[in-house]
Every structure is written in structure tokens, then in C-alpha cells.
Amino acid sequence: MMSAPLIDHIARTMPDFMPGHVWLAGAGPGDPRHLTLEVVAALSQADVIVHDALVDASVLDLAPQAQKIFAGKRGGQPSTAQDEIIDRLIALARQDLRVLRLKGGDPFIFGRGGEEAEALATEGISFRVLPGLTSALAALANANIPATMRGINKAVTFATGHAAGTADDLDWSRLAAADQPIIVYMGMKALPTIVEELRAGGAAADLPVAIIMAATTGKERVLTGTLATIVTEAIREKIGSPALIVIGEIVSMRARLCRASI
Known part of the structure; x- marks a missing residue:
């Protein structure tokens, strides 16, 4: 106090x-x-x-x-x-x-x-x-996912998924080729498209993914999976907006840190 x-x-x-x-x-x-x-x-x-x-x-x-x-x-x-x-x-x-x-x-x-x-x-x-x-960094920290981690990544990309699948979209294949974590705002509606385009750009099926819904609030939910599973799991668990999507190896740190996090 x-x-x-x-x-x-x-x-x-x-x-x-x-x-x-x-x-x-x-x-x-x-x-x-x-x-x-x-x-x-x-x-x-x-x-x-x-x-x-x-x-x-x-x-x-x-x-x-x-x-x-x-x-x-x-x-x-x-x-x-x-x-x-x-x-x-x-x-x-x-x-x-x-x-x-x-x-x-x-x-x-x-x-x-x-x-x-x-x-x-x-x-x-x-x-x-x-x-x-910024919601991305605060949400990740609160969910025990380091936005940067020595030995895992040297950069991180903030992206909007709002225009995914349209002519005004990002080049997700180039983001996949960079092999660095991506934090996606406003991407839940376009999650299948984002996953498909990242996979087409060379991202591995087992690349870890987390979705953080309603970060830091009493309604917060954190779902983890991979590019191969996350769409199906998000539908099954009824994960909706507002949510941030975290794509990359940094997500794997969550399980380790949650062992002792309070």
C-alpha cells in the first residue's frame, strides 16, 4: 500500500x-x-x-x-x-x-x-x-509467456488479424519465414485463415500457439495448442474476443513457469 x-x-x-x-x-x-x-x-x-x-x-x-x-x-x-x-x-x-x-x-x-x-x-x-x-506484453506476462527469451527469439512481431484474407492483408508467409514469435491482435475471426497462411509459408504444424482471452480480468482464459490443433481447440473451448493470439516457441515457456508462479 x-x-x-x-x-x-x-x-x-x-x-x-x-x-x-x-x-x-x-x-x-x-x-x-x-x-x-x-x-x-x-x-x-x-x-x-x-x-x-x-x-x-x-x-x-x-x-x-x-x-x-x-x-x-x-x-x-x-x-x-x-x-x-x-x-x-x-x-x-x-x-x-x-x-x-x-x-x-x-x-x-x-x-x-x-x-x-x-x-x-x-x-x-x-x-x-x-x-x-500495451495489452500484448501485459497479457503475455500475466500468462507466464515471456515476449522475448534468450535462446528462443531475437525479435517479436505485433500484427493485426483484422484484414486477414482480404486484399489489404499482411503477407503471413513472410512472417512465417522470419521464424520469430507473432502476437496477433483482433485475429480470432480470421484464425483459420492466419493458421493456413502461416502453414503455407513454412511454419511447422507443431509450432506452439496460445490464445489469451480477456487478459488480466476475472474472465481471463488461456488456451494453448499448436498450429495444427488451435482452431479446433478454440472452437471446442468456445474461446472468443477480446483475445490475443501468440504464435511461436515462447509459448512453450508457459508450462515451465506455471509450475511455481503464484
Whole structure:
């Protein structure tokens, strides 16, 4: 537990959240314990919070004084258009409100935070970026899967599976050829396609895979398998979004570390 003097010291070092400003903040992977102190301070000062679907309700409950505006995006479900979100942020700022744009993970990792910052800059609206624990790294650590491990990998790739199987897709065969772990966001719907294309690119059938669903929350589930089995197992276990897919030998570390992890 932090002491009162330490809390007071931290509070004095925090920037003031001024009316008419927009703060683009990352809420981390889910559990409020993973919020940064800067984001906690922003939650306490915000007049309005424009939040994504991946922001846990327990995080929003930390700001009872703030109006909450949902601006979530979920594949295959009705979603708020990005242009509409940007227009809303601008309009709220021009009402002299303290606007907190709260996203799961980190705002600049597949969160479209860069697009929103660019639009605010174009409109001359002052903004600040508050980094958050990116969901991929926090979810892996929480599941006892090291994102990097000496003797296993020298790089790691963050990829989005949102466009898998379309003309705008990644070249999964080239990612397979790199023989380094891949952490896939928004890939559950396209998991069969991703697996098929990685296998076509030379990835071994027995390459370890993990799916981390609802990371760090009370609903978290971790499923492990291989490229050959993961699609069938995910269907059988009813694993759904939000989830991260981890592909690579780093997944094999989970069983070893879980022996003594508390």
C-alpha cells in the first residue's frame, strides 16, 4: 500500500488537466491494477470520458464525476465510425470540457490514437498522450509467456488479424519465414485463415500457439495448442474476443513457469 506522503508527492508532479484539452490515454489490458498513475490522475479530473469497448467497467467506475460516452469498435458488431469519434472529441473540447479519450492497452498500438492526435493537432486542440501498458506484453506476462527469451527469439512481431484474407492483408508467409514469435491482435475471426497462411509459408504444424482471452480480468482464459490443433481447440473451448493470439516457441515457456508462479 502506498503511503500518503508518496501519493501526495506523485499528485504534485502530475500535469494539470486543463479545460478544452484532450488526453489520449491507455487503460492497459483490463484490470485497474495495471493503470498508470498518470491515467488514474486523469480519470479523477476528466469531465467526460470517450471510451472503447475494451475498457473495463471497473476502470470507468473510478471516475464517477465524468460523463461516459461509448465509442467502441468490435469486429462484426455495430461500431462507431472513426470520423464520428474524432468529430465528437473536437466538439467536446470546444465546449471547454476536460476530455479523456480512453482506450484499452496503449493508444498508439492498434488503437488509432495516432489518427486522433493528428486530427486534434490539425484543429489546433491541445492534447496529451498518456501511454498505457500495451495489452500484448501485459497479457503475455500475466500468462507466464515471456515476449522475448534468450535462446528462443531475437525479435517479436505485433500484427493485426483484422484484414486477414482480404486484399489489404499482411503477407503471413513472410512472417512465417522470419521464424520469430507473432502476437496477433483482433485475429480470432480470421484464425483459420492466419493458421493456413502461416502453414503455407513454412511454419511447422507443431509450432506452439496460445490464445489469451480477456487478459488480466476475472474472465481471463488461456488456451494453448499448436498450429495444427488451435482452431479446433478454440472452437471446442468456445474461446472468443477480446483475445490475443501468440504464435511461436515462447509459448512453450508457459508450462515451465506455471509450475511455481503464484
